[in-house]
Amino acid sequence: MRATETLTVETPAPREIVMTREFAAPRALVFAAYTRPELLRRWFGPHGHELVECEIDLRAGGVWRYVVKAPDASTMTLRGVYREIVAPERIVGVETNEDCEAEDGTGTASTITFDERDGRTTLTHQLIFVSQEIRDMMIELGMQHGVGQGYERLATLLEEQA
């Protein structure tokens, strides 16, 4: 894998996660892949997972909803509301998933930017959570969703080894 196609995940502030990834395509195409359900279904979710439901109302105030099915048939639902859409540069919104919602219903602020240079696109996805606790919990959940059973067995392996 070329270095420029590596995913970077950082926690620049206690409530934040920022992902950065470069793609060998113009940003109009990357933006389309991010906003058209028929394209999202072809990539969203780890290997072996499937985006089984994908609804997008791409406008300020519109809602989106994804359901990802894992190899073990368990599902995960992601939901949100768009605040601002500037094609093909920026998608701003709030994610409102049960797992990371505050009690008053406020969600995670999400900003996705698409910057193009020499025909390549740098995608930056910034997530700002309502609290550090919820951000940390999302990262823990990411552990489970990211590798599923493999992670739990890995954790067991390490405990036994310690």
Next chain:
Amino acid sequence: MPPELLDATFAALADPTRRAILKRLAAGEATVGELAAPFAMTQPAISKHLKVLERAGLVTRGRDAQRRPCRLEAERLRDATEWLAGFRAFWAGSFERLDDLLADLQQGDPR
């Protein structure tokens, strides 16, 4: 740990036989023959799994020409459970699939 190595690590760990091999090596070094026995697998089959684990840096092979024992690189395994690793794994997989889709679309994929 560099991100691309983290991805290779997770890919290596995605297989239950490989996880079992690591568990066995956590108890001490073993040769390919010693590893194959409990799985009732052939040595070439175990060697294929060992190659994946070596590429991820999780296992190293000794230089002793006779035995070439396999050894677990525990530090690498601990790095893989670093806090952000699972979160990364979710998105890294998705973005690899997106790479493929973008390549298809630019090659005039009719879908």
